[in-house]
Amino acid sequence: MNIPNPQHPQADSLLNIAVVGHTNTGKTSLIRTMLRSTEFGVIEDGAGTTRHVEQAAISADNEAILKLYDTPGLEDSRALFAHIKKLQAKAKSLSPIQILEQFIAQVTVNDSLEQEAKVIRQVLRSDILLYIIDVREPFLEKYRLELEILTQVSKPIIPVFNFIAGHDRELAKWREHLAAFHMHATLEFDTVAFTFEAEKRLYQKMQTLVESHYDRLQKLIDYRAQLWSQLCLSGAKRIAGLIVTVACYRESKSAQNNVIAHSLVEDRLHDFVRKAEQHCLHDLLAIFNFSEKDVAIQKIPVSNGQWQLDIFAPGILKAYGLDLGSAAAKGAAAGAGIDLMVGGMSLGAASALGAIAGAGWSTFKRYGDEIKATVKGTQWQCADETTLQVLYLRQKHLLRKLMHRGHAAQDRLQVDKADSEKLPSNWTKLTSALRQNPAWQEPSTARNGNTQYLEIEAKLVEALLDEN
Ligand SMILES: Nc1nc2c(ncn2[C@@H]2O[C@H](COP(=O)(O)OP(=O)(O)OP(=O)(O)O)[C@@H](O)[C@H]2O)c(=O)[nH]1
Numbered sequence: 197m198n199i200p201n202p203q204h205p206q207a208d209s210l211l212n213i214a215v216v217g218h219t220n221t222g223k224t225s226l227i228r229t230m231l232r233s234t235e236f237g238v239i240e241d242g243a244g245t246t247r248h249v250e251q252a253a254i255s256a257d258n259e260a261i262l263k264l265y266d267t268p269g270l271e272d273s274r275a276l277f278a279h280i281k282k283l284q285a286k287a288k289s290l291s292p293i294q295i296l297e298q299f300i301a302q303v304t305v306n307d308s309l310e311q312e313a314k315v316i317r318q319v320l321r322s323d324i325l326l327y328i329i330d331v332r333e334p335f336l337e338k339y340r341l342e343l344e345i346l347t348q349v350s351k352p353i354i355p356v357f358n359f360i361a362g363h364d365r366e367l368a369k370w371r372e373h374l375a376a377f378h379m380h381a382t383l384e385f386d387t388v389a390f391t392f393e394a395e396k397r398l399y400q401k402m403q404t405l406v407e408s409h410y411d412r413l414q415k416l417i418d419y420r421a422q423l424w425s426q427l428c429l430s431g432a433k434r435i436a437g438l439i440v441t442v443a444c445y446r447e448s449k450s451a452q453n454n455v456i457a458h459s460l461v462e463d464r465l466h467d468f469v470r471k472a473e474q475h476c477l478h479d480l481l482a483i484f485n486f487s488e489k490d491v492a493i494q495k496i497p498v499s500n501g502q503w504q505l506d507i508f509a510p511g512i513l514k515a516y517g518l519d520l521g522s523a524a525a526k527g528a529a530a531g532a533g534i535d536l537m538v539g540g541m542s543l544g545a546a547s548a549l550g551a552i553a554g555a556g557w558s559t560f561k562r563y564g565d566e567i568k569a570t571v572k573g574t575q576w577q578c579a580d581e582t583t584l585q586v587l588y589l590r591q592k593h594l595l596r597k598l599m600h601r602g603h604a605a606q607d608r609l610q611v612d613k614a615d616s617e618k619l620p621s622n623w624t625k626l627t628s629a630l631r632q633n634p635a636w637q638e639p640s641t642a643r644n645g646n647t648q649y650l651e652i653e654a655k656l657v658e659a660l661l662d663e664n
């Protein structure tokens with residue numbers, strides 16, 4: 197039987213990665229972000245949060261590729277260094293690794309270096325070390341000693357710079373110090389402000405350092421890239437769905453001046469829009485594996501719009517086979533046809549108009565009911581333009597934030613202002629087409645096979661994913 201030697205991991209075994217560093221530098225945070233899970237370990241602003249080695253596996257398509265080991269923070273590197281030096285002085289013939297093995301074999305429970313021994317034990321069992329650095333800290337003696345000890349293990353080390361936002365100067369200093377330890381392959385990976393590119397670079401660095409795992413790491417990179425673009429696409433599609441649902445929504449109300457009935461219609465509309473947004477938020481959080489705790493969303497201010505059938509809107513004229521330049525349309529626009537088309541029009545007249553213009557009965561059916569209702573004085577209540585815009589902008593903002601939120605982030609995302617976001621260039625055209633098609637409010641085979649609908653959805657998705 198082939199018993200794996202923990203110090204010489206086989207190429208076909210999982211890649212074991214120890215996440216090490218001084219206490220409170222963001223080791224557990226890094227693992228959460230890599231796992232895309234807020235559930236792993238405990239994160240706290242204070243030393244000594246992680247007390248034991250904890251592991252998690254990362255897979256590609258159900259195939260486990262690597263194991264991450266979270267370790268307690270190194271707290272007293274001075275004492276550890278002194279202790280190791282003492283052991284070295286006593287046993288000069290032992291190699292640096294053998295000295296460390298001796299150290300962990302000798303440490304007892306409740307030893308003041310028990311915590312450090314857990315780290316060294318895991319370091320000796322791993323293939324790569326991720327050394328997490330809080331770049332805000334100067335390169336103090338304690339960090340130098342930590343590196344002296346860790347390099348003694350002769351394992352590849354990837355220094356990972358954390359807390360990098362706004363600390364360029366400190367980062368440059370750290371690079372200089374690490375170069376003195378022959379460490380040039382560093383990585384910037386802010387565990388709170390996530391980018392998929394940084395995650396990819398982390399795996400690529402591992403590939404260059406542990407060639408025997410190159411192909412499996414490539415599999416992981418490809419898998420994660422595919423998964424990431426699917427996540428982003430699902431998020432954008434979900435928001436496009438929300439915009440469609442709300443833009444297509446209308447409540448009909450009679451023209452009679454019934455205040456109570458009108459306010460009920462308004463309430464229903466407000467309720468509908470808020471519930472739809474809440475539902476979308478819920479789905480987005482689930483897509484990116486966050487929870488309601490991660491977001492604080494202000495109630496959307498809904499304002500009422502009025503949707504009126506505009507018989508002269510290009511879409512409708514076109515449906516009847518008329519174009520804006522035609523004699524009939526010109527006559528209508530000049531006022532001659534208004535009585536005919538709105539005031540005095542009967543269904544028969546409209547049908548005849550359709551027939552004259554060459555449009556079939558099916559075309560007429562699409563607008564027939566609306567024309568009839570308009571004639572009878574029905575109006576439609578809908579979410580107005582401002583509401584739709586606010587809805588789109590803040591959902592786009594939320595999507596961008598979720599795409600760049602590390603699973604270690606502790607603050608709540610605020611979703612109210614979205615001044616930095618832009619509407620799609622053809623926004624009005626898109627929403628006006630949606631308003632004219634209330635049947636698209638719910639998914640259906642007819643809707644999902646409709647080319648005009650699919651084009652609108654694609655345009656919304658493209659604009660939502662545009663990060664400029
Ligand atoms: N702003 C910011 N805060 C971070 C970042 N990474 C970690 N933190 C915070 O730093 C603190 C420590 O994070 P942990 O992940 O618990 O650190 P650790 O290295 O595992 O700590 P120990 O287990 O105690 O050694 C927490 O308050 C985190 O929210 C980061 O990239 N940016």
Ligand SMILES: [Mg+2]
Nearest residue numbers: 223224245246
């Ligand atoms: Mg920790």
